[in-house]
Amino acid sequence: MASTANYFLWKTIFDAELAAKIGKPTADRAVGMANSLSHRVMATNAVLTGYTGGIERKRWLLNHEGVAIYQ
Template identity: 45%
Template sequence: MTTTVHTVVDSPCGLLTLVGRDNAISGLYMTDQRHRPAQERFGPRDDAMPVFAEAAAQLTAYFAGDRTGFDLDLAMDGTPFQVRVWAALREIPYGETVSYGELAEAIGRPGASRAVGLANGKNPIGIIVPCHRVIGANGSMTGYGGGLDRKRWLLALEGASMQPMLG
């Protein structure tokens, strides 16, 4: 039987709740995040899971500007379409942005930008799976589960262009 546990780490984005099972990260949630599951779904607090220490170290390096990606075991639960979108998010390079339409094309579903947006919004592992790198086709700051101020801050940290890549 798989046990889900969580820990809480501090960050420049506020407190982050890391959720894990089988020594893999299954969630990263910010305070007041949209689509944040109920606290009881995170399981008991257990700061000893090894992947939590590694995730905290990688997040600290990321926030310090010393890390541009994450190398962690992830356990993401979603529909096959959501999982495909979340995998594509991990392919967006640090410091770059794409539009929802570009992301839809990248997964072979041109015209599915609205569905891609919905899947993006349900990403259970924010920051590590960089849904903040998806912006409107015109460069607009579209919704972000952690709030637009956090999205702007994360993109500024990465030195990201506010124009989506072309091609």
């Protein structure tokens, strides 16, 4: 998704928020799947899912960057 490139510079975003920004508010699952290479897209309920590097690596990266996660 080329339109997501602007959101990943030191920012996390929920999949539903990103879906709404691209004009597809009901496509949150598709957005999450399409961005599985990015640890910065999170499920709307803040559950760590969908990162191809693994959940533990995603958790470590987010903690390392100072992102508050609730798990």
